[in-house]
Amino acid sequence: MLVPVLLFAVGLLCLIKGGDWFVDGATGLARRFHLPELLIGATVVSIGTTLPEVMVSTTSALTGHGEIAYGNAIGSVICNAALIAAVTIAVRPGPVDRAALRTPVLFFFAAAALYALVAYTSGQFTRPVGLALLAMFAVYMAVTVLQMRRGAVPAAGEEEAAAGSVGRDLGLLAVGAALIALGADLLVDNGTLIAQALGAPESVIALTFVALGTSLPELVTAITSLVKGHGALSLGNVIGANLFNLVLVSGVSVTLAPFSIPQAAVIAGHNASLVLDLPVMLLVMLLLTVPALVRGKLSRVQGLALLAVYGAFCAVQFTL
Numbered sequence: 022m023l024v025p026v027l028l029f030a031v032g033l034l035c036l037i038k039g040g041d042w043f044v045d046g047a048t049g050l051a052r053r054f055h056l057p058e059l060l061i062g063a064t065v066v067s068i069g070t071t072l073p074e075v076m077v078s079t080t081s082a083l084t085g086h087g088e089i090a091y092g093n094a095i096g097s098v099i100c101n102a103a104l105i106a107a108v109t110i111a112v113r114p115g116p117v118d119r120a121a122l123r124t125p126v127l128f129f130f131a132a133a134a135l136y137a138l139v140a141y142t143s144g145q146f147t148r149p150v151g152l153a154l155l156a157m158f159a160v161y162m163a164v165t166v167l168q169m170r171r172g173a174v175p176a177a178g179e180e181e182a183a184a185g186s187v188g189r190d191l192g193l194l195a196v197g198a199a200l201i202a203l204g205a206d207l208l209v210d211n212g213t214l215i216a217q218a219l220g221a222p223e224s225v226i227a228l229t230f231v232a233l234g235t236s237l238p239e240l241v242t243a244i245t246s247l248v249k250g251h252g253a254l255s256l257g258n259v260i261g262a263n264l265f266n267l268v269l270v271s272g273v274s275v276t277l278a279p280f281s282i283p284q285a286a287v288i289a290g291h292n293a294s295l296v297l298d299l300p301v302m303l304l305v306m307l308l309l310t311v312p313a314l315v316r317g318k319l320s321r322v323q324g325l326a327l328l329a330v331y332g333a334f335c336a337v338q339f340t341l
Contacts, residue, residue: 025211032207039200041245046193053187066242067261071269078270082278090274091146091283095298097270098263102305103331105243106259111324117256117313124168125260126310128161132267133306137299144282144292151275158268201241256319263306301334 047066081089132154139150242258274280286293308327313319 028207028211032204032211035200035204035207039197039202039204039241041197042193043197043201043242043245046190046195046197049186049190049193053190061257066258067265071262071265075270075273078274079277082274082280085278090271090278090280091294092298094266094271094274095294095302097266098302099298099305099331099334101259101263101266102309103301103327103334105240106256106309107324107327107331109243109246109256109259109324110319111321111328114319114321114324116318119314119317121257122260122310122313124164125161125257125264126314128157128164129260129264129267129306129310132157132264133303136267136271137303140282140299141295145279146271146275146281147279148276151272151277151279154268154272155276158265158272161264161268256313260310297334297337301330305330 043066047061050061078090078093081093135150135153135157139146246258282292282294284292288296305327308323308330312323
């Protein structure tokens, strides 16, 4: 058990330092090109922090463990919204750029609607479904790039000065993402072995431990952003990462190796995923985004409510 503990500690150190550099690089790019931090968080940062989910889910699907690929995507959305964003909001609520938030939120619920339609009708995530999810990812990125091109206009006299340090920002972003991915991989691999040794079911491990582990990049980014005073970057990262969990993580997994909804756990004679996991995913995202879009700000009560939902969700999972 000593080796897993040591590797866990090394992974934690990689996450901490990687998160520090990652946030510095992302906020540097946002300032340099006069882009909203929320928009940078919902695209560039989200792609970097979603890499662990892509790796874990794709590997799981290809090795015949589709229930982990499915549970990881759903569980990561719940964890990102009801734990990571909730902590950020509870500690430091603040105003929200509604214009920048609107696009990722609309795309998320469009993807969630497709996901739920497939789950409640056939329960089979086939290759065409995966391709449709990937198509939504491509459209989202195209729309967002257009938004960035309209907004990315350096001020007069700043373009030359900014050009000299863009490479530094990109370098910090790349090295930070690599350290975050390495750290998350070390934590998930060793943590999963421990959970399996304790006898936890595979579906529960996916929806809770693996989902939390692969969401560590978002957690590290959220905490680092909060400490550095960039709350908008953290919120954008969570929204973007949740969208990518559905359209990119699930899209790649399903396209490479189609799978069915896991049938291991039941609640009142019904599939637990249909009566608990998917409804909770939609609930926490509604709690996170609707008040922000309507009121243009986040509240501490909102964060505490999301944390309560996450606590109850985890408690129920371990009683199944």
